[in-house]
């Protein structure tokens with residue numbers, strides 16, 4: 001069997017009384033486009049943060065293409081490209097400077113940095129915004145520059161927290177094309193999203209997370225079980241329990 005892109009074992013994270021991730025085991029096949037879905041507060045961001053070296057687990061292991069992430073971070077991290085949730089970045093740099101900075105940190109030479117920076121700015125429709133400070137970017141532009149930084153060193157595995165959030169439809173199309181080409185070229189994409197239709201359209205595998213656990217995982221058709229993903233999602237995580245009518249919103 002080929003080595004999984006990401007292999008998560010017995011992963012646990014607690015914040016005080018809250019168990020955000022409650023013992024997760026998950027294998028993400030290399031070459032897959034893997035969706036991670038779940039209700040608000042299910043533990044997706046916490047799980048992906050631990051799976052990418054941003055947050056230390058209380059317990060458990062993570063391997064990236066067979067390399068122990070927390071044991072050998074210097075070998076494992078270059079394999080990853082990460083778009084974290086709520087990117088906190090050096091926003092007093094311009095977009096172009098930020099990409100160059102990310103690329104230089106990864107040890108790319110100046111000529112490669114310049115060429116890739118220009119390619120990414122053009123492909124993500126940020127060429128004009130390249131000389132604008134990131135602090136003046138819209139939410140969607142900030143997402144796109146974060147994605148450019150995640151891609152610039154040509155990683156093998158991309159882990160993206162809500163990559164389409166706040167992104168306009170034209171830019172979303174560009175991102176979809178970039179990600180599809182990345183997977184077609186042998187890369188692996190792992191993406192969290194709340195948009196079921198998007199996951200159904202893009203992903204070939206999916207995991208449904210609830211209460212810090214994996215409720216279902218595997219090929220999309222298998223998890224959806226002949227139904228649509230949204231229905232399966234609600235079946236597994238449950239609907240809003242108190243569905244009271246906000247009658248005071250009605251004028252007559």
Ligand SMILES: Nc1ncnc2c1ncn2[C@@H]1O[C@H](COP(=O)(O)OP(=O)(O)OP(=O)(O)O)[C@@H](O)[C@H]1O
Pocket residue numbers: 015018019020038039040041042043044045046047
């Ligand atoms: N730094 C933190 N300190 C305390 N509690 C936290 C922290 N980060 C996450 N949590 C808690 O852990 C749980 C899981 O949060 P997490 O952000 O991982 O969920 P999520 O599935 O990404 O949610 P969403 O879909 O809303 O982004 C929540 O109960 C949250 O309140």
